[in-house]
Every structure is written in C-alpha cells, then in structure tokens.
Amino acid sequence: MAASTSASSRPRRVVAEMLIVLGLSLGASAVYSVVAIVNAATRPEPLGDQSTALNPSLSARPTFDLIYQFLAIFFDLVPVVLVVFLLWRVTRPHLGDLGIDFSRAGRDSLAGAGLALVIGIPGIVLYLAGRQLGLTLNVVPAPLDTYWWTVPILLLAAARAGITEEVIAVGYLFARLRLLGWGTWTIIVTTALFRGTYHLYQGPTAFIGNFAMGLLFGWLYARGGRLMPLIVAHFLIDAAVFIGYPWAAVTFPALFS
Template identity: 60%
Template structure:
C-alpha cells in the first residue's frame, strides 16, 4: 500500500506525464512542427512577407478521394478531444459540466461567444494586415480547396475541429490539470496562451503574438465564466469567417473588379 504522504508526488508525476502525452498527440506536436516550419521559412532566403502559409489544403486531385481524406483527417484530429474528456471523466465527475462544455446555457454561451468575436476576431483581422505590412507574417492562404460541392461544408467542419481542439484541450483540459498541479491563475493563463501562439508560429512571429493575446483573453474569460462553450462558439465563428470567407471572396472578386 502506498502511504498517504507519498501519494501526492506520485499523482503530480502522473499528471505531468499525462499532460505531456496529450500534448504530444495533439497541439504540442503541432507547436514543434510550427517552430520547424518558421525556421525553414526564416532560412529559405526569401522574405517572410513573400511566403505563404497554407491551411485546409486539398489532399487529392480526385474529388471523392479528397473529400474522404478531409473527413478522415477531421475525425482523427478530434480523437485527442475525446481522449481528454475521457481522462477528465475517469479522474472524477462529469467532464462536460466540469469544463462547461454542454448545452445548459445556450443563450448565454452564444451571447458571450458573439461578444468575443467582436473583441478578438475583428481586431485580429486588423492585426494580420499590420503584420503583413511590417513583414512579420506570411500570406495565410486559409482555404485553397478547389470549388467543389463539399468545399464549404468541409471548411465549416474544419473550423469546428480547430475550435474543439484548441478550446477543449488547451483551455478546458489544460487549465484543469495545471490547477491540480498547483499553478496559479496567471501562470496558467499565460502558459496556455504561449502554447496557443506556438502552434501558429508557422504563420510568422506576428500571428504568434496575436494568438498569445487571444489566448490571454480567452483564458481570462474561462477563468471568470468557468465555461469553455463560449470560447468554442467564438472560435468556430472566427474560423468560419476566415475559412469560408476566403474562397467566397475569391469567387466574388472577378465579378466586382473584373
């Protein structure tokens, strides 16, 4: 039998190991690849402002196969989200209620999500333009998918995937575990925000700063509200505007300026 006084160090080690494994299977791995991608861009001999960062690219030149790959990628990317909910469940309590990832307050969650879109999303677009002008960001191609019948639905699902991954794992799960490890409020908020920025580094240092700022705002709101659902709503809307708005703008451009 393990004595009570020796249980806490063991539990802390297990929590740290669990966090590392979860991040290694999800956004922590994305952060490592992002750093390498930024290094590749910085050492390519081409100015960062003249390079591109592609999101939601086509995975095959055959439409049926592209759709299959897209849906498989979205589905498998959501497995770590299910994993952290499972880990929270076996550690005690209802994981959905624990992090506020449920439909018990739809009106309030939608209202708060819309507010975050205005506070974070609109300034984010302005900041992106500023970073591009200053040369601190690559040109982000948000949706280079060909204009197939499934393009918009897949982009909406991709936006949901990103919202669930980032808000459930980086906020709901990570905040819970770091709090159990004894981290203080602003250590958790800033630490999670830096992680959020790090897996966006492939876009350049400008978007890194912007996403850290977004992470601080989202983290503070989660700490205050105790619900991850408004963050998911806001993130989903912001990414839908970014992903779906891109091909629609390209389609309208010839008619407006041609």
C-alpha cells in the same frame, strides 16, 4: 509509506498524462509550427514573400480528397475524446472539470458571437499590418468553388479547430495545471504562450495575435468557468476565415496579395 509514495507520484502521473495528450494533439502542432517558422526564417526570401496554405487539398481525386479531409477532421478530434474520458465525472455536470454544460446554450452562443467580433476584427487588422511589414506569411485560402462539399468541410474544419483548441488548450490544461498547484495568472499566460506557439508557422504577428487571444480567453475562462462561449467564438472566427477570407481575397486581391 505507501500513501506517501502514491501522493508523491501523482504530480508525475499528471505531467506524464499531459505530455501524452499534448503529444497526440496541439503539442505536436506546436513543435511542427516552430520548425516551420525556423525553416521559413532561414530561407533567402523574406517572410512576407512566402506563403502557407489553409486547408489544402489532400488528393487530386475529388472523392479521395473528401475522404482524406473527413478522416483528418475525425482523427484530430480523437484527443478531445481522450480528454473527455479522462475528465468525465460520474455525477452531473459530467464535463464540469472542462467547464462544459449545455444549460445556457442560448446565452453562451450570444456571448461567443460577441467575443468573435471582439477578437476577429483586430485579428484581421493585425494580419494586414503583418503583411505590410513583411512579418506574416501570405495565408493562401482554399477556393470555395472547388467541389460541392468544400464549404461543409470547411465548416467542419472550423468546428474541429474550435473544439480541439479550447477543450485542450484551455479546459484540459487549466484542470491539470490547477492540480499541480499553478496559480491562475501563471496558467493563463502559459496557455496563451502555447496557443501562440502552435500558430507561429504563419509568422510573428500570428503568434502575437493568438497570444493576446489566449490571454483574453484564459481570463474569461478563469473568471466564468464556462468553455462553451470560447468554443462558439473560435468556431465563428475560423468559419469567417475559412469561408469569408477566400471570398475577400478574390474580391480585393490588391489588399490581400
């Protein structure tokens, strides 16, 4: 009887654990994102006339802006540490349940760079198309020349996004949803929908683009079981957005206005 009770309670514990992890991380972002797009969609002005800021300043005082930016990145990575703790194996590879090991760092980096090109270029086209159709908010980048530490902080922010999203939205959710008996394609589609949802604050085209990215990343992870190429690709994409986009917005204002 005790064994039966333990077996029947395990799925409930897995679901409870998932809700806690997501509530501390990307799940909260998804809720805020839905509220943000509903707020934007119910305003008098069209979505295309509204803006959202990327990596905004957190204080008018430079020293405290740096402190707040660093602390935000640090504490956003704490749920990743929680996931690592929950899925850590005693035997090597310690993070095998997350598809993380460093045995093929060079190949994973090259694969990630190629994947960044495959995802990044269509992403730019989709954003510009969304702007032309009035379906995407104007994404306002942080200026690159504000402080000496602006670019390093933006690179850390790109690393934070790549690590957090791929570890939690792919590695962790795949591991836990498999425990619940979900099929591969059900997991791929569900995690892709989740990825699109927490980007919805930028507009419907951002949801579509990130949903497509989630499908590709999920399929690649299910096929190869390696998370490192996805983390590298995500980092490179966000680094290009955070640093390359502000330069492009200033250089080609008519295109990005």
